[in-house]
Amino acid sequence: MRHLLSTEDLTRDDALRVLDTAEYMATVADRSVKKLPTLRGRTVVNLFFEDSTRTRTSFEVAAKRLSADVINFSARGSSVSKGESLKDTAQTLEAMGADAVVCRHPASGAPYRLARWVRGSVLNAGDGTHEHPTQALLDAFTIRRRLGRLEGLSVTIVGDLLHSRVARSNMWLLSTLGARVTLVAPPTLVPVGVEQWPAEVSYDLDAVLPKSDVVMMLRVQRERMTAAFFPTEREYTRRYGLDADRLAAMPPSALVMHPGPMVRGMEIASDVADSTRSTVVEQVANGVSVRMAVLYLLLGGTREVT
Amino acid sequence: MTQCGDVVTSEPVAGAGRWHLRGVRPFGADPVDVVLDGGMIVEVGPGLSPAGANILDADGLLALPGLVDLHTHLREPGREDAETVASGTRAAALGGFTTVFAMANTEPVADTAGVVEQVWRLGRDAGHCDVRPVGAVTEGLRGVRLAELGAMASSAAGVRMFSDDGHCVSDAVLMRRALEYVKAFDGVIAQHAQEPRLTEDAQMNEGAVSARLGLSGWPAAAEEAIIARDALLAGHVGSRLHVCHVSTAGSVEILRWAKSKGWRVTAEVTPHHLLLTDDLVTSFDPVFKVNPPLRTATDVEALRAGLADGTIDCIATDHAPHAPQDKETEWAAARPGMVGLETALSIAILAMVETGLLDWAGLADRMAIAPGRIGGLPDASPDGTRALSAGAVANLVLVDPAARWTVDPGALASRSRNTPYAGRNLPGRVQATFLRGRPTVLDGKIV
Structure with missing residues (x-):
């Protein structure tokens, strides 16, 4: 898996791999130190064009538990609200070296466009009325x-x-x-x-x-x-x-x-x-485990976590 | 009042010279020689040897009457970053067109004699093909009050076709009045059939694909309902209605019914609606976003059949250039439209000739003769018998039907790159285009 854009295109094997990996990630939440070093030095950008404190926070916690650096890039108060296009935003993130972009967008399909403009992985965190x-x-x-x-x-x-x-x-x-x-x-x-x-x-x-x-x-x-x-x-x-x-x-x-x-x-x-x-x-608690699993599988490769 | 006939035939023919086209196949028939002089076809026959003529060895190239596009967006004035009259008509000539009808949705809107004359003059000065401005039906395309249709008809541009294209004249009373009013100068209202309430924020054809992609749907019924209403109105008041870019199987059925009543209803279909389907939207690439939207394979089949049997009268490109920032966006933010002038003939060959639905004469009718008649071109004879014969105006295109070419968006003459055919290998290449006896394209290049 390079991106996670939809479940329509997700194979049964990939889906089960995410769920099985999430089982392991869930055990991390029970530890006193809730952190794995897996994504140290990797950068995850939360690119949210719609307000969603719940989903954004869930992704942020997930990335931080994997030791990634997290940047929150919200549309409000940024150059996006000044008319910057999605493509220009993508190029900016690309120049900053984002390894993964978590994208929430009011337009169906926006993460598909983003995936063509950045080298990193794109995670669809909800696009319009399409998928989540x-x-x-x-x-x-x-x-x-x-x-x-x-x-x-x-x-x-x-x-x-x-x-x-x-x-x-x-x-x-x-x-x-x-x-x-x-x-x-x-x-x-x-x-x-x-x-x-x-x-x-x-x-x-x-x-x-x-x-x-x-x-x-x-x-x-x-x-x-x-x-x-x-x-x-x-x-x-x-x-x-x-x-x-x-x-x-x-x-x-x-x-x-x-x-x-x-x-x-x-x-x-x-x-x-x-x-x-x-x-x-x-569901909220499990959201963190599943998002950890997805980030791990997209950025950490296929080697076993356990 | 200036007649449109005066407008075109008073064009200068300087530089037209004398041309001897050797071995062309008119409408695909046996090779003959054609001699052009003074802007006219003066002789057609085997083994001619006119004195002092430029010789073009056509060697079996297909000869068709110069193509006529009833539906082109040239974007000037207002969006010269996307297209100009000069760049758009270069694209037209390369596509084999000798006349394009320029849609009214410019900035400012072509809703006055001043704007239509400006567009007409820009076309004449560029000289690549004739530009016939389409006038707006309503002021500012707002659908509230009629524009000064008579002033545009009487202007130097001699407007005969009126359209709010891009917007539907949705008010039934206003549409009725427009249909009636243009009878005074044998005008025609070209309707963009789209019921606005049924298509608010519509992004693509409503059906299985829109359900999956979560893009709001543009139902076929929103087109069909307007076509049915307008056909009834045109029949009631005895006026001419032309339906722009028909896109659904149901529309074809309604048109067939309207024609069976003897009403004066004509219709066009775009090349892209004859070939492409809505499953392409799965990529979310807005190069496939167009209005009306790409439909289903069933619709494509019905449109091809309707064009073949004459229910749909002609092909029109709906050439709609857009700047990159209006297309390289998320789907919902992108403007609808595709460039099409340089690929229209090839797509028509692919969809209609290679499938056996039309022969070359049939294709010439749908791309040159019928649109010329609908648009009121002075050279158009009702049945096309004058085309490519001695005494006809020397508007013609020479095509190599066996040649294939691959579409490179960067190599298009249009100022915009939004072609849905990038990388496609297509049949048929325009080798030469003659506008009133003067070559605008030779060896596939602008003269």
């Missing part, structure tokens, strides 16, 4: 840790499929790893062309819940309502929100996941988000 591969990897890691496997599990993804990079990345990765994926959303938030995805589509959450081993809730942005994707927040919550009654309809061992940030009371009720079945906090 490390989120999917950390979700798969979380499921595997909790339920012991991915193969054969039924995973239901609920929410704004049209605009969700998390949904796309999870759908590809989980299907590559042998899970059965069901997508649930109001028809207005299902993209035209979805029939070619390796997933089932349903408009009826209640019909799907009893058969789900994992239910992954996606954030629904309020502005979608004003664009007539659904009539009211209340109606969305009634039809597609996960509350205690719906949680009770799920198998007892089934997990509730959310990539955050959550809109409590909208797509997920507070008591569900805070229940023992919810993995929301674990």
Whole structure:
């Protein structure tokens, strides 16, 4: 692997290598000195064109635990906001000798362009409504840790499929790893062309819940309502929100996941988000391990860490 | 009022000289000699020996009427960093064109007699091919009030085609009025068919690929709905409608229906929509970003069939040069458009002739005769019978159909490099172009 741009292009072997490496990285977090010397002298640039404190911090912690030098380059207050192009920014980073660029960008595909303009590795930390591969990897890691496997599990993804990079990345990765994926959303938030995805589509959450081993809730942005994707927040919550009654309809061992940030009371009720079945906090912790694994595999080569 | 016929035929023919084209194959027929003199074709036949003529040994080159492009963006005035009238018409001549229609979305917009005359004069001064300005339908392309269409028609530029291309005249009443108004000077409204609400922030064709890439979709219905509406309006008021860059299978069906009604509706398709499909967007390289967007293989097939059976009347390039900073960006930030003048004939040969859908006469009709007729060129005869025969204006192109060439963006005459065919090996090479008897291209190079 030279770059991590999508999960659609990720092979099963590469995906499993990331998850297995992340298991080792997770043990580092349990040590009193949470640091490995692996990437000493390497430079990781966090290039964020969108605000995302959570993802940026997660990558920063991951890189620092591997002893890399981390530079945070955020679009706000930089030359980018003065109209500098993505290409010029890429050339600047190139001149500074970035070994890896972690890129978050509001435009789908921006990391693909970046990968053509820099010599270092590019990690897609979320591009527009396209993909968010490390989120999917950390979700798969979380499921595997909790339920012991991915193969054969039924995973239901609920929410704004049209605009969700998390949904796309999870759908590809989980299907590559042998899970059965069901997508649930109001028809207005299902993209035209979805029939070619390796997933089932349903408009009826209640019909799907009893058969789900994992239910992954996606954030629904309020502005979608004003664009007539659904009539009211209340109606969305009634039809597609996960509350205690719906949680009770799920198998007892089934997990509730959310990539955050959550809109409590909208797509997920507070008591569900805070229940023992919810993995929301674990997902954050696992995010660091998975991002360490990805940075290690892209920058450190293929030799075994253990 | 100045007739457009006066405009073109009053062009100087100085330097045209006398040319003896030996052994050319008109429309691919058996070799004959063609003699050009005084800007006209004066003799066509085997074994001619005119006195005092420049001799061009064509040795089996294909002869076609000079190509006519109804849809070119020359960018001048306003974006001379991307293209000028001079650079764009050099590209046109090298592509075998003798007339290009220059779209109105310049800065300032070509919505007054002053701007269209400026563009027309720049074309005349450059001398590589005739430039026929297209006038804007509405002031500033804003879609609110009609521009002074009559003033542009009466100007030295003799505008007959009007378009807000780049923008759709989406207001149905305004479109109806425009269609009606231009009847006074036999004008035609060329519509960029794109329902604006259905295509807000649209980035690519809506379908399987857009779903995967997370790029907001440009549904085929947004084009088809406008074409259907405009065809109904044109039929209702008996006006001429021309549909720009048709891109979907559904549009072809609607056009076929509109023509079956006997309505005066014509349409064009671009070379890129006859060849390229939306899976190219997977690279996220904005060189493939264009409006209307690249569609699916099913659409390409329907467009080819529609062009072959005449439902679509002609090929038009939608040559859209862009400066590097407008293309070397993330997908959403890039401007839509591709350069196309220098590759149009080759792509047409690849998509239509090599597939057996059109013969050379058919290709000549779709790239020279039909567009000349739609654009109201004075030399255009309704059925093309005058083309390449004695008495016709000596606008012609000599093509080596067997030659192949590889597209090098850096070697294009256009000032911009945004060709989607970089590195592609294409059939057919323009060897010579004659504009009213004067060579603008010889040996594949600008004269």
